[in-house]
Amino acid sequence: MRFFFPLVLLFTAIGLGIYAYLGGLRPPAVALETTAAPVLLAGQPFHGKVQDERFGELFRAAKSRQxxxxxxxxxxxxxxxxxxxxxxxxxxxxxxxPDTAARLPxxxxYRVVPAGQRVVAARVRGVSFLLAPGKLYAAAEEFIKDRQLTKQPFYLEQFGPDETDELRVGVK
Incomplete structure (x- = not known):
């Protein structure tokens, strides 16, 4: 029993070290913006349950394209x-x-998010892909709640190759 407390401290320290290494201690920057340029995406639509196997396949296809x-x-x-x-x-x-010049699989x-959209933009750099969505959504939701904004039904996530991640949530 006397080793239990030191073991708990050791595992807590290891867990906190891993969390910090993955960028979990970095807070996202959040701002209210109006999109200046249209955003062009290339991909595939999905409508269904999150647990659907096809949903995972679409992410794998996008990752292989990246x-x-x-x-x-x-x-x-x-x-x-x-x-x-x-x-x-x-x-x-x-x-x-960047444009429609590339040949698509x-x-x-293509899908376009038009310019002139009012959004809450949450950005974070140097955070693992595993932690970034949770940090970005929490920060954006808190910003929207604090400023009593009304959400529009559009959420645009971007996960850059150099761990520069962004979430844009449409607002009124």
């Missing part, structure tokens, strides 16, 4: 809140592209 062109960030456009839509999600999974198409 691996082929490392400068392209992964980008996901959700039409309902993926954090609260436990049973069904409407999404477009793919990568952010079979089944892929």
């Amino acid at each position: 691996d082929a062109s490392p400068a392209l960030p992964l980008a996901n456009l959700y039409y309902n809140n993926p954090e609260s839509a436990h049973d069904s999600v409407r999404a477009f999974i793919g990568v952010l592209v 079979a089944g892929w198409r």
Whole structure:
């Protein structure tokens, strides 16, 4: 029993060290913005349950596309809140592209988020892909709640190859 407390301290220290190494202690920067330019995505639409095998396949396809062109960030456009839509999600999974010049794989198409959208933008750099979504969504939700803004049904996630991650939530 006398070794229990030191072991708990040791495992807590190791867990906190791993969390810090993955960037868990870095807070996101959050701001209210209006998008200046349209955002162009290339990918595939999805509508269904989050546990659906196809949902995972779309992420793997987007990741392999990003691996082929490392400068392209992964980008996901959700039409309902993926954090609260436990049973069904409407999404477009793919990568952010600069223009329509690239040839797309079979089944892929383009989607545009038009300029002039009022959004809450949460950004974080140097945080692992495993931790970034939770940090970004929590920061954006808190910002929206604090300023009593009304959410629009669009969430745009971007996960850059150099751990520069961003979430844009549409607001009124």
